[in-house]
Amino acid sequence: MPGNLDPATLDLFLAKAKAATIEVVAVENIHNAVDYAIEATKRAEFGKLLPTGGPPKPATGERRKTLAAPALSQELYDELAKKGEAENFEMIRSGLREYLAGVDVSLTIASMGIAETATLIIENEREDDRLATMICETSLIVLPKSKLFKTSYETEAFLNEALGREHNYTSFISGPSRTADIERVLTLGVHGPLAMHVILLEE
Amino acid sequence: MxxxxxxxxxxxxxxxxxxxxxxxxxxxxxxxxxxxxTAIFADMNERELIAEIAAGKDESMGRLEELYAQFCEQAQKKGVIVHRAKTAADANEIICQIAKDNDVKKIIKSKSMTAEEIHLNHSLEAEGLQVIETDLGEWIIQLRHEGPTHMVMPAIHLSRYQVAEEFAKATSQEQDSDIGKLVKVARQELRAHFSTADMGISGANFAIAANGSIGICTNEGNGRLTTTLPRVHVVVAGIDKLCPSIHDALRIIQVLPRNATAQAITTYVSWITGSTNCEMTEDKKKVYHVVFVDNGRTDLLKxxxxxxxxxxxxxxxxxxxxxxxxxxxxxxxxxxxxxxxxxxxxxxxxxxxxxxxxxxxxxxxxxxxxxxxxxxxxxxxxxxxxxxxxxxxGAPLSSSLLGTVLANRSLFHTLLKFGKFAQLPVKSGQYVRHLPSIFAGNQDFRALPTIASKSFRQRWPQLAPEVSQGSVKIGIFSGCAQDFVYPEQLEAAVKILKAKGAKVVFPMEQSCCGLPVEMMGERKAAKKTAVSNVKAFHEADVDHIVTLCASCASHMKEHYPELTAGEGLESQTKAFVDKIIDFSSLLKNVLNVGSADFNNNGDKVAYHSSCHLCRSLGVTKEPRELLGEAGEYVVSPEEDVCCGFGGTYSMKFPEISGELLAHKLQGVEESGAETLVTDCPGCVMQLRGGEEKRGRKVKVEHMSEFLARNLK
The missing domain is CATH 1.10.1060 (Fumarate Reductase Iron-sulfur Protein; Chain B, domain 2)
Known part of the structure; x- marks a missing residue:
């Protein structure tokens, strides 16, 4: 439903996202989002979250960049994987537990967005989906503009439905992982991603 | 500690x-x-939201058992094992048993104040279990074997150097004190623990009865990892975390992070329902327990x-x-x-x-x-x-003594008269030269005033005829400080009231407002003084009751209805409370005082916003307007932070009172003001006493003195 979004709500989202150190890009369609993920992975510098700052020395051979997207539909994942493999990325769709040392980038799709807090609502009942958004250095989250609302109360019906299920894990994510526990200095990437990008979809 | x-x-x-x-x-x-x-609440109706949360919480607490039953029904249907622990020991036993039953060796925790409350880690460690805190601040204090010093920022008391030292010990290698690097060390160390832990323990900010779901707010994301990686998840939550629906939780989330760290929302809020997917178990489902801790909460409810x-x-x-x-x-x-x-x-x-x-x-x-x-x-x-x-x-002797004295007006007043003579040997001008230490140890940070040679009640008969006519009838509630120590502040007020054509009365049967005894926990004495004051003013039949002491005003307004309950004085107390007004509001809003009333000589004047005036009575605008009309109002830093008086507090904790005072006066001196004005004689006592010791760089006055001095 493009065009239904109140421009003031979009502006609010953009302002709050900036305050929450979220980078926002707007693209036409989901294929553009896939391309954005490929470019973001190309740009990714591995090992920023390691204490030493540099990449670990691989035991053998060249270390490949990693792009995880377990929550995408098979069709979309195949499109991503094809492009990623062409770039020699290691593509990950399952078994995220094997990658707890970290992956470079993850791509997922939000169910809804809340403008007043720059929040993305993600359903991640499957362990792999949850881990992908936590163990990556850069988290890319797609949000169709039609799913953006001004307040959290407007997402209540959706949440009630989700929480009403037999089992469910739904997350509000409003920026990269952060802490201010040492001398109140804001530091990103303490347990989760160092950076978060929202890819706003027109369609 | x-x-x-x-x-x-x-x-x-x-x-x-x-x-x-x-x-x-x-x-x-x-x-x-x-x-x-202030900035994060700028576009919100903070008061309304807080009132909604209070009402919502009261409603939830009123039907706690019903919510608990509903939560159990929903959660159990979804494969969650729900426990209710009556005591801290019960809760610890339940959680240790869960660990045993599931063959757990290593436990990771995300932040839970309830777990701190019950000293859960001690019990788990006593069972030989390894417990690792994963919230960065909690991990730091765990390494130091300390308790938290803040509920949200547990390690706020530590420097980066102290953290680096702890991390060096924990990793057996030297660590840089750069904060970014320290955070990465924690990330790597804790990630390793996450990947090998058998059980995760989290707290919960919400337990939603309608769905049997829990909600957890974290910034770091350790809550998500704690609830995802290990095969067993145990939630520890106070039973007061129960709420009817997600709506209640969403409402609280609008204030909780804003109040905690001035964030619009925490980075992560996780909503967990039922036994979720876990690739570590045979059936690919997590073993999931929720332990509600009572530990006195249901008694507190009553x-x-x-x-x-x-x-x-x-x-x-x-x-x-x-x-x-x-x-x-x-x-x-x-x-x-x-x-x-x-x-x-x-x-x-x-x-x-x-x-x-x-x-x-x-x-x-x-x-x-x-x-x-x-x-x-x-x-x-x-x-x-x-x-x-x-x-x-049993009360300390000093507070019982004060209680007995203040509850008996004539005894109190007799003692004050006696005190006036008794202080002669220690008096030095307007200040007490030194107090015998039995009365006040460590009071050297300020000079204390002497009791006036003639109290306001003794001066009143001469003043009364000058203000016996007028269309508005105003009763003065003097309070002890102005009656006996600073009667000149009331005289200054009478001068202004006279200029504005008000009729003024002073009911002689009034006594101490009772706040000092209330502060010390002497409830009986507080009740007695309240009753006598309500009766005294009922007979005086005035339009307004002005008090130049913000502390008296707020105490009487807030506590008299309760203190006089059961005395058959409901309507009299209500009338009394409704008529109470502070001096600045009386001048601005009743007597329409304005620039035309003053000779403004451009005196640079700073303002100390008394706690009981700005917060208890909500008066902030009127005093500043008056200062701007009678002089040049200069803004000084943190005007609304306490001066450190706090009545008897400054006697009990002189070391803290003195620090607060020094900070306040430092800011005022740096603002360039020549005069510091406030609306409370207690604050005057503290601030003037402090300036006396600091060399009188700034003149301290009550609002009435400053205005009377500049009156046309």
Whole structure:
């Protein structure tokens, strides 16, 4: 439903996202989002979250960049994987537990967005989906503009439905992982991603 | 860390006051927090939201058993094992048993104040289990074997160098003190623990009855990993976390992070329903337990005076704005829970002995009540606890004596007359030269005023004829400080009232407002003075009751209805309370005082916004307008932070009172003001006494004195 979004709500989202150190890009369609993920992975510098700052020395051979997207539909994942493999990325769709040392980038799709807090609502009942958004250095989250609302109360019906299920894990994510526990200095990437990008979809 | 005796508590406080890193950190935090909080609430109706949360919480607590039953039904249907622990020991036993049943060796935890409350780690470790905290601050203090000093920022008292030292020990290698690098060290170390732990223990901010779901707020994301990676998940939550629906949780989330750290929302909020997917178990489902901890909560629920503390959402804002916390830090301002709510919860959860000294350390400035996410009357509950402790353990001699004296007006007034002569040997001009230490030890930070040679009540017969006519009839409630120490402040007020053509009366049967005894927990004396004052003013039949003491005004307005209950004085008390007005509001809003009334000589004047005026009575605009009309009003830093008087508080904690005073006067002196004005004689006593010691760089006046001096 493009065009239904109140421009003031979009502006609010953009302002709050900036305050929450979220980078926002707007693209036409989901294929553009896939391309954005490929470019973001190309740009990714591995090992920023390691204490030493540099990449670990691989035991053998060249270390490949990693792009995880377990929550995408098979069709979309195949499109991503094809492009990623062409770039020699290691593509990950399952078994995220094997990658707890970290992956470079993850791509997922939000169910809804809340403008007043720059929040993305993600359903991640499957362990792999949850881990992908936590163990990556850069988290890319797609949000169709039609799913953006001004307040959290407007997402209540959706949440009630989700929480009403037999089992469910739904997350509000409003920026990269952060802490201010040492001398109140804001530091990103303490347990989760160092950076978060929202890819706003027109369609 | 609860001190056994008041003496050891004082030495702990002195230690904190001497910790320059702590002082600097908390000072910076206090100033930044207030500015950030104001900004983050800018586009919201804060008062309305807080009132909604209070009402919602009260409703939830009123139907707690029903919500608990509903949560159990929903959660159990979804494969969750729900427990209810009556005591801390029961909760620990249940959780240790879950660990045993599931062959757990290693446990990771995300932050839970309830787990701290019940000292869960001790019990788990006693069973030979390895427990790792994963919230960065909690991990740091775990490595140091300390308790938290703030509910949201547990390691706020530590420097990067101290953290680097701990991390070096934990990793057996040297660590840089760069904060970014330290955070990465924690990430790597803790990630390894996450990947090998068998059980995760989390807290919960919400337990939603309608769905049997829980909600957890974190910034770091450790909550998500704790609830995802290990094969067993145990939630530990106070039973007060139950709420009817997601709507209640969403409403609290609008205030909780804003109040805690001035963020619009925490980075992560996780909503967990039922036994979720876990690739580590055979059936690919997580073993999932929820342990509700009672530990005195359902008894507290029935407590008519203190039950509202169960509304607390653990945001920590009461510590963030507390001027005493700012000076001494969390280890001296709570046992497990920190700040105003910490003083209260220590009494209810951790024993009256641990609380008895702590609850004395509230200056009563109302700053916490003003920001509380759930509108809890924290200072009021602290007073109630003091009263109960006096009942239980006997009051200190000094407070019983004061209680007896103040409850008996003629005895009190006779003693004051006697005191006037008794002080002669120690008097030096307007100040007491030195006090015998039995009366006041460590009071050297300020000069104390002497009792006036002629009280206001003695001066009144001469003044009365000058103000016997007028269309508005105003009754003066003098309060002790102005009647006996600063009668000239009331005389100045009468001069202004006369100029504005008001009729003024002074009912002679009035006595102390009763606040000093209430602050000390002497409830009976407080009741007696309240009743006699209501009766005295009922007979006087006035339009307004003006008091030039903000503390008297707020105490009478807030507490008289309750203190006079059962005396058959309901309508008289209501009329009394409704008629009370502060001096600045009376001048601006009733007598229409304005620029035309003053010779403005451009005197540079700073303002100290008395706690009881700006927060209890909500008066902020009128005094500043008056200062601008009668002089040149100069803004000074932190005008609304307590001057450190707090009535008897300054006698009990002179070391803290003196620090607050020094900070206040420093700011005023730097503002370039020649005069400092305030609306409360208690503040005048403190501020003027401090300036006397500092060499009288700034003249301290009551509003009435400054205005009368500049009156046309």
């Amino acid at each position: 609860a001190a056994e005796t008041m003496k050891s508590y004082h030495s702990q406080i002195q230690e904190a006051l001497d910790d320059s890193f702590l002082r600097q950190t908390l000072d910076k935090f206090a100033v930044q927090y207030k500015a950030n909080r 407590d008519p005076k203190c039950g509202e503390v169960l509304r607390c959402v653990r945001c920590g804002a009461c510590a963030n704005v507390c001027p005493v916390y700012r000076l001494v830090g969390g280890h001296k301002m709570g046992y497990v829970y920190i700040g105003a709510v910490g003083l209260i919860l220590t009494y209810f959860f951790h024993g009256h002995d641990r609380a008895k000294n702590l609850v004395q350390n509230c200056i009563g400035c109302q700053a916490c009540k003003d920001v509380c996410a759930a509108g809890i009357d924290l200072p009021g509950i602290i007073l109630e606890i003091r009263a109960r402790l006096n009942e239980e353990q």
